Amino acid sequence: MAGPARLRERLRQRAAEWARRRQGPDRLPLVLGRRRLYILPTRAGLGFGALVLTMLVAGLNYTNSLALLFAFLLVGFALVAMHECHRNLLGVSLLEAAAAPLFAGSTGTLRLTLENASRVPRYRIEAAVSAELPRTLDLSAGGRGQIEVPIRANRRGLQRIERLRLSSSHPFGLFRVWTWIHAPIAVIVYPRATGSLPLPAGRGAQSGTWPRATAGADEWLGLRPFRDGDSPRQVAWKAYAREAPLLVKEYSSTGSPLRLLSLRDTRQPDIESRLAQLARWVVDAEAGGDLYGLELPGESIPAQRGPDHRHRCLSALALYGS
């Protein structure tokens, strides 16, 4: 069972490598031209071919003109379908490919912007990264659309999307046209935000104030939607139990403490766990509305807060050592 599957996977790999050498690197935006479109019959297409062959042989054997005529009609049908399938992807442009940063071990989305500059609509364009299930999109004549492809991140760092596959088997599913895109698309993968150490004590915003032990003891601000990396402690579980979406309690940070998050304060044995702990702290500190700074060997980010700062800190953790 595994033999043919492995063989198919190896063949696919070889073909992809061949296509990469042949096509060279790509740059966005790019228009899908003839040279980069590949087309092969699908399994249904092979079945259709066998059926037409049977019709042909039966028609010849019984000298049955009508069976022969229908066999030839279906041959023509399949050939036109092949052209239509090829045309369904030909000339489509990939304008942009962007992915929001994500935490290692989670699933994010790669957002592709496709444009159809032609007068004919395009149907069921499928996009996939590696072996993930494809997502599909229809494009009206002259239309533009976005398609969100799931991507999985396993390790922190800059994850390159080596190969993006756009394909379609429209209109009859007898053929599949596809292209491989090797564009410099990269997504920042933050370290997993894990670790059980409490947030390091901070100095008060104004010197002299004693820091509080936990974040979020300030005055109540309201609820906001859950974001990746939010601490479970801040989730409004009671609201969730009443079938509300996952919400996070937010507090104002008047007189918020100033925390310096440093690699030295983490006590895990290996560097990845320590970075994970730092990421946890960054997330918690941001959620708590604290001012926080990050200190890594060779890099120091002054205390600040806000989504941009959070991203800056997490990116530094993601790219640490690379």
Add this chain to the structure above:
Amino acid sequence: MSGARTARPAPTSPLLWVCAASAAAFLLHAAQVPVWITLTALGLVGWRLAAALGTVRLPGGIVRVALGLALIAAVLAHYHTLNGLAPGTAMLMLMAAIKVLETHSRRDQYVVLGGALFLLLAACLDGQQLARVPLYAAEALLCCSALAVVAYAPESGERTFPPPAGLRTREVITLAGRTLLYAIPLAIPLFLFFPRLTGHFWTVAPDDEAVTGLGDTLTPGGITRLTASYDIAFRARFEGRPPPPNELYWRGPVLHEFDGATWSAGQYSPGEAQLLECLSRPYHYRLYLEPTFRHWWLALDTVMGPPNAGVRYTDDYELIAPQPVSRSLSYDAASCAHTQSLARLSSTARLEDTELPRGRNLRSAAMALQLRRRAGSDIAFVQAVLAFLRSGGFTYSITPPPLGPDPVDDFLFDTRSGFCGHYASAFVDLMRAAGVPARVVTGYLGGQWNPYDATLVIRQSDAHAWAEVWLADRGWTRVDPTAVVAPERLYRGILDLLPDAVSAPARLVHAWPWLGAALERWDAANGWWNERFVSFNERTQLDLLRTLGIRSPDLRDAGWAFAAALLAWLGWVSWQVGGGNGAPRADRLGRAYTRLCRKLAQVGLPREPHQGPLAYAQVVIQHRPDLASRVRPLLEDYAALRFGPARDHADIKAFEHTVARLSIRRPSARRGID
């Protein structure tokens, strides 16, 4: 969460198309298979649809297997075999219907559609009549449309966001129809030039089908079954003028053996034909025979030789083919209306053709002997019997009274009313009773002239029976006793003589001549179809290549023509299908606007892509105030034509014209644009 569930397109829609395609495929065979098979197949499809709507539950695997076995058993019980087209089709229908019942994934749906296309193939093998072609084409379109729907619908379990909008029915049919239309220009040359086989890959079992037509036996009243049929038996196209009506005897099976009630070919095995001398100018014609599922080929009496080497030409002057006629075919033949045998009648043949059942029809036998004694010669005897029929108060009727155990006696002396079968039978009986060799010939008499394709159309209702007697100096001589009783039969169709005898359509045609004309056209179209399309084979293909100027064509030439047609079509299709691909081509108005912009760009005032016509006008005037009076109105016109309410074609033409005449000079070198 529930919102997301309802937003998804109803999953029944591809199922609905797949079910429609298979149900239509089942209906194509409704006339061929027993009614219960069609109903069962349709019922299973209905079950699947009802289950999709949630009204009933789908059967489990065990039930399906049990159902499948039961249906196989039922088909076996009905046909006693699974071999052959009809049982095979029945099996395919039922299995496809069970497959519909367990259709869930996209793969299942493709398999069901494959089954429907297979049933289309079976339908083609079943019959190629012109009238069926639109049905077949509709089924092909339905299957292809269903393919599009299945391919478009998300696979069950597949998560798509946003959910696909779905194709509307019209879009689907347009898509599949357009693809099929593009395929037609390929299908026709492929059909014409794809190299044909001269043999078979596997032997074709002759199919035994009940069709209306001449049988192997004749009971005196039997032919009435045929007169009720308006079906075409065959058509003939003559070189030159067709023969007069009294020579339009089309010879079918010759019957030798009489058991007192029924005539049959008997044990007599026909030898090879003996030499005939043609006493009149022979008629040359081409005969287009509809399927009879019998071995004999019909020809005008008396045919002078076999149309091709594979067909036997017997000493009954019948044409016997090795294979039964299971599809329309055509052949050239030559026939002579007046002939003379040069050989003698063999003693076995004489014995065979004077034999009568013992102890039956004694009264007529006695009369025959008496008439023969009085006549003195065989010819005179024939004349005497004909005179007896002419003056004996006989009537021509399609519904004669039933006859008793001595049918000839009853007919001649009692009922005196009958049809061609009665007269031929009685006449031959009388001849044999007097020792004159005689036999019954069945076939057709007459034919209807169709002016639209210049053919003579012979219908089943023209079926006829007559007699042949052996006369020492002339050989076998045709005698038609019916013609003595009802001479009009020769010149007018059976319709005029016995309006009650014939089928309703025939009567309608008789009543409304315009309907007859329409039917004649339809017959002509059918004739063309059968002659040119259905019987297209390797021989006609080579003829076609010869017509195209290839001197001694062979399979290879057909292959070349085939390849050339394929390449030309591929080029055409990629041009057609790829045509809509580039950036949208500007319309006339857009082209004129582009031209205006180009003229302005030439003097150093290019339009930026983000500028609309009015913004562009401002920029132009800012730099070149001297152009304001000429260029501003043009750009304003363009904006009005493009974005305003619909304008006249003349306005666009005027705009084009003004743009064409516009000439803009560069500013003097010193007055540069800054």
